Amino acid sequence: MSTLVAIGECMVELVPTGISECKQSFAGDTYNALVYAKRFANTLNCALFTAVGSDVLSANMLKCWQQEGISTQNVITTSDYNVGIYAISTDADGERSFDYWRNQSAAKHMMSLYSQKPFNLGLKESDWVFFSGISLGILDDESKQSLLTLLADFKKQGCTIAFDPNYRARMWQSKSHAIEWLERAYALSNVVLPGLDDHRVLFGHSSSAEIVKYCTQFDIDEIVIKAGSAGMQVYCKDDLKASCPFTPAAKQVDSTAAGDSFAGTYLAARMCAQNPQNALEMADSVASQVVQHQGAILPLDVYQSLNISLGK
Numbered sequence: 001m002s003t004l005v006a007i008g009e010c011m012v013e014l015v016p017t018g019i020s021e022c023k024q025s026f027a028g029d030t031y032n033a034l035v036y037a038k039r040f041a042n043t044l045n046c047a048l049f050t051a052v053g054s055d056v057l058s059a060n061m062l063k064c065w066q067q068e069g070i071s072t073q074n075v076i077t078t079s080d081y082n083v084g085i086y087a088i089s090t091d092a093d094g095e096r097s098f099d100y101w102r103n104q105s106a107a108k109h110m111m112s113l114y115s116q117k118p119f120n121l122g123l124k125e126s127d128w129v130f131f132s133g134i135s136l137g138i139l140d141d142e143s144k145q146s147l148l149t150l151l152a153d154f155k156k157q158g159c160t161i162a163f164d165p166n167y168r169a170r171m172w173q174s175k176s177h178a179i180e181w182l183e184r185a186y187a188l189s190n191v192v193l194p195g196l197d198d199h200r201v202l203f204g205h206s207s208s209a210e211i212v213k214y215c216t217q218f219d220i221d222e223i224v225i226k227a228g229s230a231g232m233q234v235y236c237k238d239d240l241k242a243s244c245p246f247t248p249a250a251k252q253v254d255s256t257a258a259g260d261s262f263a264g265t266y267l268a269a270r271m272c273a274q275n276p277q278n279a280l281e282m283a284d285s286v287a288s289q290v291v292q293h294q295g296a297i298l299p300l301d302v303y304q305s306l307n308i309s310l311g312k
């Protein structure tokens with residue numbers, strides 16, 4: 001069984017349902033992707049590498065992962081910090097924005113905790129590792145470097161490294177700070193999943209072709225571009241291998257985790273030997289359902305009704 005390890009932070013997710021009420025669940029970009037990967041391809045072993053606290057919500061979070069079939073074997077637990085929290089607000093078009101309470105979160109310290117007591121993440125050649133700009137953004141610069149060094153070791157062992165830039169401006173001192181680390185991440189990744197919106201803000205790119213041209217300076221095998229109304233494309237080096245037009249969802253309630261569900265489904269499909277065109281189409285179908293529901297993770301029965309998962 002192949003393993004997909006995602007690296008990052010899972011938080012308590014709050015969706016306000018009234019002035020003094022919230023729907024509470026658990027989410028965070030790389031975790032979200034992992035859930036959608038596991039739901040899509042149950043045969044994959046999916047694990048999150050992170051740190052959590054010893055608080056009651058951290059404990060519930062781990063139970064929730066287990067219900068999703070996500071392995072907790074790569075989780076560091078500490079009593080020095082808590083779990084992070086974020087709340088979703090949506091506008092009339094279902095575009096989401098977030099408020100965060102994550103300064104005391106254990107995941108921000110995952111690399112220093114790991115270096116005090118390193119352990120084997122259980123990866124073998126042919127396994128995949130997924131991280132994002134948020135996985136880097138939560139860490140201080142020294143820890144960002146430790147994470148990239150660890151990823152470089154995995155790559156040397158034969159693992160495939162996948163990266164979604166997922167730019168959150170407030171996590172970075174400046175655009176140039178974000179670009180410096182994003183370029184280091186691109187330089188060691190085999191598969192990248194950039195969004196045109198992020199590249200527009202960071203580099204002034206206005207088309208997929210410009211992203212592909214920019215990526216030629218790195219040794220990336222597969223560039224999976226989410227270009228909004230210009231659709232989605234997959235390039236291997238600068239060869240267009242697959243594309244999918246933009247089809248607006250029937251309604252957009254909450255855009256949270258559209259990109260994460262796309263990434264998780266795409267990566268799982270590729271790990272299971274689906275070709276880029278199939279992977280792209282299936283990832284798009286999942287993402288277009290995700291935006292029709294509140295919160296990052298679709299109710300399981302809604303997901304199952306899509307009938308999209310690969311056979312057991």
Ligand SMILES: O=C(O)C(=O)C[C@H](O)[C@H](O)CO
Pocket residue numbers: 027028029030032086098134168256257258259260296
């Ligand atoms: O914004 C973050 O840091 C999160 O991970 C919260 C959300 O789940 C994520 O952004 C959705 O893509």
